[in-house]
Amino acid sequence: MKILTGLATNVADRIVRNRAKLPDWVNSLVTSAAKNPDGLIGRLASSLLGGGRSARPPQATNVPSTQVRVYIGPTNYAAQGYLWARALEKSSPRIGARNMEVKLPGGYNFPADTAVPLAFYNHSSAWQGSELDAVSEFTHVLFEAERPLFGSMFGRDVAREAVELERRGVSVAFLSHGTDARSPRANIARTRWSPFADDSKLTAALQEDADRNLELLRRMDRPVFVSTPDLLSDVPYAQWCPVVVDSSLWHSDRVPSADSRPIVAHIPSSGEGKGTHLIDGPLRALERAGTIEYRLLAGIAAAQMPEKITTADIVLDQFRVGSYGVAACEAMAAGRVVLGHVLPDVRDTIHTLTGLHLPIVEAVPDNIGEVISALIADPGRMSQLAQAGPVFVDAVHSGEMSSRVLRTHWIEVSR
DSSP states (O other), X not given: OHHHHHHHHHHHHHHHHTGGGSOHHHHHHHHHHHHOTTSHHHHHHHHHTTOSTTSOOOOOOOOOOSSEEEEEESOOGGGHHXXXXXXXXXXXXXXXXXXXXXXXXXXXOOOOSEEEEHHHHHHOHHHHHHHHHHHXXXXXXXXXXXXXXXXXXTTXXXXXXXXXXXXXXXXXXXXXXXXXXXOHHHHXXXXXTOGGGSOHHHHHHHHHHHHHHHHHHHHHOOOEEESSGGGGGTOTTSEEOOOOOOGGGTOXXXXXXXXXXXXXXXXXXXXXXXXXXXXXXXXXXXXXXXXXXXXXXXXXXXXXXXHHHHTOSEEEOOSSSXXXXXXXXXXXXXXXXXXXXXXXXXXXXXXXXXXXXXXEEEOOTTTHHHHHHHHHTOHHHHHHHHHHHHHHHHHHSSSHHHHHHXXXXXXXXXX
């Protein structure tokens, strides 16, 4: 059975990493298992991946002994749950925090306090029960992306989980990460570059998910946080809890240069969400003209990414949804000049909440070639932008602001 489980895990890894290249019927099976994990295909997948009834479940999350105990789960996108937990612990000796991540086959190796394999999360009643007992000993629980913490235990009903935890004396709050609460319909109205205008079938599914999650947040009427500032337009009653990056991993003494041929780097997304296909033409034209050296950083291991970013002079983020996230923060922390499409009202919100201007140069697919050329012709401005990046990240994305927001608007008012 162990050999079969290992084989199934390897196959699952390959499927998840290469979904865009697979036949429609394979993707249909994957989608069926993901959307209906309690159905026949979902249960079969869990059994093959080591989540059968006889398999030994992972240990429940360790409960800290501090006065305030905060639990964050279950998504840990870009290690944010883990980093918010560390930021909270750093902010006060009274606070102990833990995060839980559901580990997906083929997923990223982000650090987590508890990483439970998808199969056990979905169907192991032993793990679900022990995790509920452990979580009930925390004083505060933060639901990420409106996803259930205990798999099938409460019928995958987040509201039922929250009510049960509150019955046990736990304070609950919610944190939206992105597409879980970002309305495609509203995003299309906000920017003509919106990726949601591309695929009507996918957009309809995402809209349904966002509407359902937004209705849950309104109905529950508990503290709500968002990880990116643009989401405040979708969830106006929320508080912005900025994403966190470890600046020490990205620090570089190398100064971006406009001399010779500046290196322009871009990390393409798995789909078309960042607009890679929209900016490729202008960038290739600049490269052919000898103006820049263009590098697509695809398939790079996370551990190697700081080196790749710090050897660039200009880093291109995303050019579609009108906001920014972890990748842009990492590039700013590295002191790179960052370009991206960030809507004016998002920039105004950032300035209002932080007193700082976001040092991401505005660019869209229509003008990216001209924007890069203008930057190269102005070394002084490139130098100013490079210096502003780490200052902004230290002030907004070091974890200090995030922990302060969580404490001020939830933890300290719920005691």
